[in-house]
Amino acid sequence: MTVGFTDKKASRRQFLAGAAAAGAGTVAASAASATGGDPLITEIQEWAQATGDGVDATPYGMPIRFEGDVVRRNVEWLTADTISSINFTPIHALDGTITPQGCAFERHHSGAIELAKEDYRLMINGLVDQPLVFTYEDLERFPRENHVYFCECAANTGMEWAGAQLNGVQFTHGMIHNMEYTGIPLRTLLNEAGVKTEGKWVFVEGADASSNGRSIPMDKALDDVLVAFKANGEALRKEHGYPVRLVVPGWEGNMWVKWLRRVEVTEGPVDSREETSKYTDTLEDGTSRRYTWAMDAKSVVTSPSPQSPIRHGKGPLVITGLAWTGNGAITRVDVSIDGGKNWQEARLAKPGEKMALTRFYLDIEWDGGEMFLQSRAHDDTGYVQPTKDQLREVRGLNSIYHNNCIQTWWVKPNGEAENVEIS
Ligand code: MTE
Numbered sequence: 001m002t003v004g005f006t007d008k009k010a011s012r013r014q015f016l017a018g019a020a021a022a023g024a025g026t027v028a029a030s031a032a033s034a035t036g037g038d039p040l041i042t043e044i045q046e047w048a049q050a051t052g053d054g055v056d057a058t059p060y061g062m063p064i065r066f067e068g069d070v071v072r073r074n075v076e077w078l079t080a081d082t083i084s085s086i087n088f089t090p091i092h093a094l095d096g097t098i099t100p101q102g103c104a105f106e107r108h109h110s111g112a113i114e115l116a117k118e119d120y121r122l123m124i125n126g127l128v129d130q131p132l133v134f135t136y137e138d139l140e141r142f143p144r145e146n147h148v149y150f151c152e153c154a155a156n157t158g159m160e161w162a163g164a165q166l167n168g169v170q171f172t173h174g175m176i177h178n179m180e181y182t183g184i185p186l187r188t189l190l191n192e193a194g195v196k197t198e199g200k201w202v203f204v205e206g207a208d209a210s211s212n213g214r215s216i217p218m219d220k221a222l223d224d225v226l227v228a229f230k231a232n233g234e235a236l237r238k239e240h241g242y243p244v245r246l247v248v249p250g251w252e253g254n255m256w257v258k259w260l261r262r263v264e265v266t267e268g269p270v271d272s273r274e275e276t277s278k279y280t281d282t283l284e285d286g287t288s289r290r291y292t293w294a295m296d297a298k299s300v301v302t303s304p305s306p307q308s309p310i311r312h313g314k315g316p317l318v319i320t321g322l323a324w325t326g327n328g329a330i331t332r333v334d335v336s337i338d339g340g341k342n343w344q345e346a347r348l349a350k351p352g353e354k355m356a357l358t359r360f361y362l363d364i365e366w367d368g369g370e371m372f373l374q375s376r377a378h379d380d381t382g383y384v385q386p387t388k389d390q391l392r393e394v395r396g397l398n399s400i401y402h403n404n405c406i407q408t409w410w411v412k413p414n415g416e417a418e419n420v421e422i423s
C-alpha cells in the first residue's frame with residue numbers, strides 16, 4: 001500500500017476505502033485479471049464445490065485447525081514437572097477481554113483433580129452459629145450473580161524483576177485470565193451459617209492434595225467474594241476448579257481457591273504456607289511484605305509483541321493491549337512508541353470495569369522505523385503504573401510476586417519485536 005498523506009485520519013479513511021473496494025471485487029478483479037488473475041477470486045474453490053460438515057459433526061466445537069497455535073504454553077525451565085506447575089494464556093493472539101476457558105492459564109500446586117458434582121461438599125465451620133455442609137445441588141438453590149473479573153497469579157511477570165527475560169507477552173504477562181463468573185456471594189453462605197462476633201477472618205481451602213489454604217479478612221469475604229460454578233456461561237473446566245471455585249475479585253490468583261471444600265471462620269489469619277513462605281514479597285533488606293492481596297494497576301501491549309510481529313510493513317498499524325487493576329477500574333491508558341519519552345492516550349474499547357480486563361487500542365501510521373512500545377495504566381484511585389526502575393527502587397530485586405511495571409517491546413524495522421529494558 002502506498003500512502004503519502006500527512007493527515008493521519010484522512011490516510012486511514014482512504015486506506016480503508018481502498019480495502020473495501022478491493023473486497024467488493026470490481027477494482028481488484030479487473031486489476032487481477034490484467035496480471036493473470038488471483039485464483040482465490042477468479043476460480044471456484046474446493047470448499048464451494050461440495051457441502052461442508054453437517055450440524056452433527058461438532059457436538060462441542062473446538063477452534064478451527066488454522067488457529068491451532070492459539071494455545072497455552074509452558075516455559076520449559078520453569079516447568080520442572082507439570083503437576084506443580086504453570087502454563088500461560090496466549091494473550092498475544094486474543095482480542096476483546098474475555099478469555100476462553102480452553103486457553104486460560106492454569107496454575108496447580110498438586111495437579112488438576114477430577115471431582116464429580118455428586119461427590120462435591122462444601123463445609124462452613126469454625127466461629128459460626130451453625131456449621132453447615134452444602135452439596136452442589138444445595139448451592140444451585142441460592143440466588144446467584146454474574147460478574148466479569150480478571151484472575152492474575154501474583155507471580156505474573158515475576159521472572160522479569162532482574163532484567164528482560166522471556167521473549168513473549170504470553171510468558172511475561174500470560175498468568176492472567178478474565179471470565180464471566182456465575183456464583184453465589186460467599187456472604188450469603190456465611191449468613192446462612194451465622195458468623196459469630198469473634199469471627200474476623202475466613203480460612204478457605206480446596207479439595208486437592210495441596211489444599212492451597214488461604215486466610216481472607218472478613219470484610220472482603222462479606223463484600224464481593226463469589227462461590228462460583230460457571231465461567232463464561234458453562235461449567236468450570238476441571239483445570240479451573242470444577243465444580244466450584246472461589247472468586248476473589250482484584251486479589252492475587254492464589255486466593256482463588258479451586259475445588260473449594262471448606263470455609264472456616266476464624267479469629268485471625270492462619271499463617272499457612274501460602275501466606276508466609278510463599279506469596280509474600282521479600283524486600284532489599286530481607287524483610288518481607290505480607291498481605292499484599294490486591295493486584296495493582298498494570299497494562300501491557302499484546303500486539304505488536306515478540307509473538308505477534310508486524311507483517312504488513314509501514315502504514316496503518318493497530319497497537320493493542322490489556323489493562324487492569326485490582327483496586328477499582330481503569331480510567332486511562334497511555335501508549336508510548338519511543339520508550340516513554342512521549343505518551344499518547346489510547347482508546348479504551350469500553351469504559352474500564354471494576355476488577356476486569358480493559359482492552360485498549362492506539363491506531364497509528366507506522367513510519368517503518370524502530371519503536372520502543374510501552375503502555376501505562378491509570379486507575380480510579382489515581383494510581384499510575386510505575387516504570388521498572390521506580391518499582392525496583394521501592395521493592396528491590398528479591399521479589400517474585402506483584403511485578404506491575406511498565407513493559408517495553410523493541411519493534412524493529414522488519415516488524416519483529418523483542419523484550420527489552422529501558423532505563
Ligand atoms: N486452588 C487449589 N485448590 N489448588 C491450587 O493449586 N492454585 C492457585 C489458585 N487456586 C491453586 C488454587 C493459584 S497460585 C492461582 S494463580 C489460581 O488458582 C490459578 O487459577 P487457574 O488455574 O484457574 O488459572
Ligand code: CO
Nearest residue numbers: 153154253254
Ligand atoms: Co498463582
